[in-house]
Amino acid sequence: MTQKVRTVLEEADVVVGYGTYIKLVQDIVCKDAEIISGTMGKEVERAKIAVMRANENNKVVMVSSGDPGVYGMAGIVLEVAAQEKTTVPIEILPGITAASAASAILGAPLISDFAVISLSDLLTPLEKIEKRIELASQADVSIVLYNPQSQGRIEPLTKAYEIMMKHIKPDTLVGIVRQAGREGQTAKITILQNLLNEEIDMVTTIVIGNSATKLVNGKMVTARGYDLTT
Numbered sequence: 001m002t003q004k005v006r007t008v009l010e011e012a013d014v015v016v017g018y019g020t021y022i023k024l025v026q027d028i029v030c031k032d033a034e035i036i037s038g039t040m041g042k043e044v045e046r047a048k049i050a051v052m053r054a055n056e057n058n059k060v061v062m063v064s065s066g067d068p069g070v071y072g073m074a075g076i077v078l079e080v081a082a083q084e085k086t087t088v089p090i091e092i093l094p095g096i097t098a099a100s101a102a103s104a105i106l107g108a109p110l111i112s113d114f115a116v117i118s119l120s121d122l123l124t125p126l127e128k129i130e131k132r133i134e135l136a137s138q139a140d141v142s143i144v145l146y147n148p149q150s151q152g153r154i155e156p157l158t159k160a161y162e163i164m165m166k167h168i169k170p171d172t173l174v175g176i177v178r179q180a181g182r183e184g185q186t187a188k189i190t191i192l193q194n195l196l197n198e199e200i201d202m203v204t205t206i207v208i209g210n211s212a213t214k215l216v217n218g219k220m221v222t223a224r225g226y227d228l229t230t
Contacts, residue, residue, distance in 0.1 A: 005093050008061055016050040017063030017073075018043075024182070025063060034058075041122075043073065047080040054088045067097040071118055071146060098180055099144040102205040105187045106175035107219025109207050113141045119156040120147035126156060133160045137167035142213065142222055145206040161196055164208065168192055175207040175220050176200065189220055 009015065009028045017025075019037040029035065036053075038046050047062070054060040064072035074092045081090055103110040115136040121129060136143050143164070149157045170193035178201070179185045190198060192208060200206070212223040 001095050002093065005095060008093060009063075011059060012061040013058040014050070014053045014060045015063060016046050016053070016060060018046075018065075021063045021065050024065070043076055044080065047073065047076045048084075050077060051081050051084050051086055051088070055084075055086055064095070066101070067095045068092055069094065070097040070099075070116070096181065098146060098177075098205040099207075101180040102144070102175065102177040102187075102207055105177050105180060105185070106189065106207055107216065107221050109142055109173070109175060109209050109213055109220040109222050110144070111222045112210070112212070112224050113139075114144060114210075115139070115141050116144045116146065118146040119149070119160060121153070121156055126159070129156060130159055130163060133163045134167075137164045140210050142210045143208040145208070147202055148204055148206050149200045150202050157200065158196065161192075164192060168208065169211070172211070173209040173213045173215060173220050175209075176204060177207070178204045180205055189215065189218075 006028055009025055010030055012029065012033050014034045014036065015022065015029050016036045018040060022035060022037040036046070036049055050060050050062045062073050062077055064074070066072065068074040069092060077090060081088070099110065099116050117129065117132050117136065118124070119129060145160065170191065172192045173189060174192050174195055175187065175189050176198050177185070177187045188198065195206070207220070209220055209222055214221055214223065
């Protein structure tokens with residue numbers, strides 16, 4: 001997080017967020033602040049609570065992991081605020097999304113064009129996800145996969161793998177990062193062909209390189225086209 005985010009959390013009257021994310025910032029939040037946490041799937045409800053508490057003249061912070069504008073709560077809060085016709089000013093503070101965090105851990109695999117695709121089909125039909133994977137795979141761009149797999153949701157990753165194997169060389173480098181930027185962080189570089197043999201869950205970010213991605217001193221590097229001989 002940025003220093004500005006830390007300052008805002010320290011000064012908040014009310015902090016709202018998914019329980020797991022609240023735990024990650026609880027040491028920063030003022031001890032007198034009201035904490036409102038909830039479960040996955042209750043995002044709209046939390047956004048409505050945040051807007052309501054802000055309308056009561058409280059300084060409210062809605063917590064997202066990574067960047068609030070990348071698969072985060074920013075969009076829902078803005079929509080709810082518009083629906084409620086609130087005049088309370090809303091500021092969106094950027095953070096470090098998983099793609100950037102994982103890329104830095106792995107080396108520099110996203111130095112050129114890339115696509116970010118979530119494999120969660122809770123809000124997006126699997127058919128649409130498959131089409132996006134298909135087109136990105138044909139475009140020869142690095143691909144970052146969010147929310148790749150859970151215990152009860154294995155099909156999207158399997159489908160994505162089958163699609164990518166049709167268009168991307170099996171020996172293309174792939175980075176697998178778990179718990180990026182958090183306690184217990186792990187990272188591994190393998191190849192696309194071996195992807196499904198790895199430990200992958202909802203806190204895993206997968207980075208598939210493009211045809212110009214290579215291993216440089218143990219790091220994934222996507223060449224951008226510079227001439228290093230001059």
